Amino acid sequence: MSRIADTFARRRAEGRKLLVSFFTAGDPNPDVTVPLMHEVVKAGVDIIELGVPFSDPMAEGPVIQAACERALRHKVNLPRVLDMVRAFRQQNRHTPVVLMGYANPVEAMGYERFAEAAAGAGVDGVITVDLPPEEGEELNRALIGRGIDPILLVAPTTKPERLQRICAAARGFIYYVSLKGVTGAPTLDVGDVAAKVQEIRKSTDLPIGVGFGIRDADSAAAVARVADAVVVGSALVRLVEQHQDDTYKLREAMADLVADLRRAIDTIEPVGA
Amino acid sequence: MSKASDDAAGVDFSQYPDARGHFGIYGGRFVAETLSAALDELEAAYKRFRNDPDFIAELDHDLQHYVGRPSPLYYAERLTAALGGAKIFLKREDLNHTGAHKINNTVGQALLAKRMGKTRVIAETGAGQHGVATATVAARFGMKCVVYMGAEDVQRQSPNVFRMKLLGAEVVPVTAGTRTLKDAMNEALRDWVTNVDDTFYIIGTVAGPHPYPLMVRDFQAVIGREAKRQLLAATGRLPDALIACVGGGSNAIGLFHPFLEDRQVALYGVEAAGAGIETGRHAAPLAAGKPGVLHGNRTYLMSDEDGQILGTHSISAGLDYPGVGPEHALLKDLGRATYVCISDEEALEAFETLTRLEGIIPALESSHAVAYAMKLAPTMRKDQIIVVNLSGRGDKDINTIARMKGIDL
Numbered sequence: 147m148s149r150i151a152d153t154f155a156r157r158r159a160e161g162r163k164l165l166v167s168f169f170t171a172g173d174p175n176p177d178v179t180v181p182l183m184h185e186v187v188k189a190g191v192d193i194i195e196l197g198v199p200f201s202d203p204m205a206e207g208p209v210i211q212a213a214c215e216r217a218l219r220h221k222v223n224l225p226r227v228l229d230m231v232r233a234f235r236q237q238n239r240h241t242p243v244v245l246m247g248y249a250n251p252v253e254a255m256g257y258e259r260f261a262e263a264a265a266g267a268g269v270d271g272v273i274t275v276d277l278p279p280e281e282g283e284e285l286n287r288a289l290i291g292r293g294i295d296p297i298l299l300v301a302p303t304t305k306p307e308r309l310q311r312i313c314a315a316a317r318g319f320i321y322y323v324s325l326k327g328v329t330g331a332p333t334l335d336v337g338d339v340a341a342k343v344q345e346i347r348k349s350t351d352l353p354i355g356v357g358f359g360i361r362d363a364d365s366a367a368a369v370a371r372v373a374d375a376v377v378v379g380s381a382l383v384r385l386v387e388q389h390q391d392d393t394y395k396l397r398e399a400m401a402d403l404v405a406d407l408r409r410a411i412d413t414i415e416p417v418g419a
Numbered sequence: 420m421s422k423a424s425d426d427a428a429g430v431d432f433s434q435y436p437d438a439r440g441h442f443g444i445y446g447g448r449f450v451a452e453t454l455s456a457a458l459d460e461l462e463a464a465y466k467r468f469r470n471d472p473d474f475i476a477e478l479d480h481d482l483q484h485y486v487g488r489p490s491p492l493y494y495a496e497r498l499t500a501a502l503g504g505a506k507i508f509l510k511r512e513d514l515n516h517t518g519a520h521k522i523n524n525t526v527g528q529a530l531l532a533k534r535m536g537k538t539r540v541i542a543e544t545g546a547g548q549h550g551v552a553t554a555t556v557a558a559r560f561g562m563k564c565v566v567y568m569g570a571e572d573v574q575r576q577s578p579n580v581f582r583m584k585l586l587g588a589e590v591v592p593v594t595a596g597t598r599t600l601k602d603a604m605n606e607a608l609r610d611w612v613t614n615v616d617d618t619f620y621i622i623g624t625v626a627g628p629h630p631y632p633l634m635v636r637d638f639q640a641v642i643g644r645e646a647k648r649q650l651l652a653a654t655g656r657l658p659d660a661l662i663a664c665v666g667g668g669s670n671a672i673g674l675f676h677p678f679l680e681d682r683q684v685a686l687y688g689v690e691a692a693g694a695g696i697e698t699g700r701h702a703a704p705l706a707a708g709k710p711g712v713l714h715g716n717r718t719y720l721m722s723d724e725d726g727q728i729l730g731t732h733s734i735s736a737g738l739d740y741p742g743v744g745p746e747h748a749l750l751k752d753l754g755r756a757t758y759v760c761i762s763d764e765e766a767l768e769a770f771e772t773l774t775r776l777e778g779i780i781p782a783l784e785s786s787h788a789v790a791y792a793m794k795l796a797p798t799m800r801k802d803q804i805i806v807v808n809l810s811g812r813g814d815k816d817i818n819t820i821a822r823m824k825g826i827d828l
């Protein structure tokens with residue numbers, strides 16, 4: 147069983163939901179990333195999503211755009227992100243790592259070369275934001291061939307017939323983008339999320355993670371009631387921005403927020419479980 | 420003069436794009452999932468209306484009475500004489516309402532937006548010509564309009580910023596990334612993702628996800644259809660060469676497309692060499708870039724070995740874009756069109772030459788096409804014919820020119 151499937155199965159057996167953290171690799175500098183990965187795992191994160199910096203992150207709000215710019219100032223590229231994963235894996239063999247990024251850096255490296263290098267580094271899943279299933283067949287085949295899950299996005303605007311196609315191509319889990327907007331947007335309607343998650347469940351047995359717009363313990367708990375995993379990104383990256391000059395404070399603040407989120411999603415009343 | 424290569428010889432160009440918007444390996448729809456439904460909706464609406472007699476009649480009416488079409492095909496006699504070679508004709512898109520070819524497309528997309536019931540339009544702009552053309556049609560149709568513009572372009576194209584505001588548009592300066600056209604396009608895409616229900620994104624060139632490269636090309640192809648008819652009427656023959664500047668590539672594909680099957684007509688797209696290709700400070704993805712994915716399509720891009728998009732430079736804001744429409748990428752690979760470069764300096768010289776010899780002040784973008792005509796014409800016979808797309812007028816650029824000359828306006 148893959149690390150991702152295994153992690154979901156383990157949590158499900160415990161009756162708990164997963165916490166997924168997102169931050170950008172190399173932000174605020176490349177030395178911080180691996181320690182930060184260990185820190186958030188210690189504080190309660192189940193899956194690490196690592197943002198691959200891109201010069202033109204079209205789906206990101208201002209917070210993650212700035213994170214990309216900080217990382218790019220250190221010339222953090224895809225091979226260096228894979229080095230970070232490899233370093234993390236030397237001490238952690240059980241926490242899944244998912245890369246989230248855009249198509250062009252992967253195109254520049256080449257699909258096969260990327261899939262091979264990512265598998266070698268210990269990457270478990272890949273989200274390519276601007277690669278819908280129609281355009282992603284070749285990359286997804288290369289990833290699956292190396293045992294890596296292509297994780298696909300579903301949006302509030304996704305129509306039923308597309309949903310089928312996405313679910314058929316996806317592995318690992320479905321990433322439901324909880325709102326119409328960019329990362330970090332303030333408008334999350336949990337009622338809408340619940341309805342859409344119900345709809346997605348009819349098309350797939352894969353677990354469903356929900357991200358975009360989850361910023362604190364309350365919204366995390368609300369989403370945990372309906373989804374299998376809660377993805378928190380901009381709220382963590384905002385801490386990186388705030389404490390970019392003080393690594394110690396940054397690790398502390400990240401650990402505190404993660405612990406808060408963990409507590410919130412672990413104390414929900416199970417719904418229909 | 421280079422002719423279409425053998426690769427293009429047997430190609431039926433009407434097969435492009437395919438049903439999913441691919442021009443060979445280029446084009447397509449590389450967008451975040453939230454936009455897929457909006458693009459499906461747009462594609463369905465466009466498919467329905469592009470052959471709808473009422474839509475076509477309304478578009479033709481507006482092109483004639485609002486834009487001022489057909490634009491003249493003008494024989495530049497003094498320029499021709501000065502160069503001593505092929506006859507040069509100028510397709511006068513500079514005489515359109517708002518002063519550039521951009522309005523051909525915004526009129527078309529606004530009519531479509533109206534039929535789709537959208538009440539708000541957004542646009543990205545570089546030189547400000549597309550922003551002005553969008554603000555103009557938005558005013559006419561009573562739609563709310565927001566234009567995204569790189570902070571650097573807001574400065575160097577200030578007259579157009581003021582025009583947009585006069586027309587009632589909100590102009591949002593974009594300070595992310597390189598603060599130019601590509602960043603404005605990112606921001607417009609972010610707006611669209613957020614306001615996808617009531618908003619129509621009017622893209623200003625033949626780039627972006629399918630169906631934009633197809634739709635914008637169709638709306639701009641009026642340039643080439645008219646030019647063909649006008650030249651046949653004036654001279655009884657087809658041109659030997661067409662020349663157009665290439666930013667995203669809309670004025671160029673607009674001129675080229677109706678001639679693609681006329682293999683004897685050589686096609687030249689002119690990219691901005693900026694300070695020189697060798698300096699890296701240019702905007703010439705076809706000449707010096709490689710294929711990649713940006714802004715919803717696969718095409719030639721200026722990017723580094725890590726796949727990060729590079730900053731561009733051109734004296735003309737409208738050519739300052741690191742990508743190019745996917746159909747041009749295909750035409751390059753097939754050898755059907757030839758892509759060449761003109762530097763800032765050469766464009767400025769052409770700007771002055773045309774202004775003094777013909778009394779026509781060209782846009783700095785169009786000056787790149789004129790500059791290449793000045794190189795090509797002397798190598799051709801006097802009975803041969805070149806058509807240059809004069810995509811816009813230069814009034815917007817007088818501040819830039821004055822600054823180059825050290826004059827304070």
Ligand SMILES: Cc1ncc(COP(=O)(O)O)c(C=O)c1O
Nearest residue numbers: 548666667668669670737784811
């Ligand atoms: C006058 C003029 N010509 C050309 C261009 C370049 O665009 P395209 O290559 O899409 O024609 C612009 C863009 O702003 C322009 O204003």
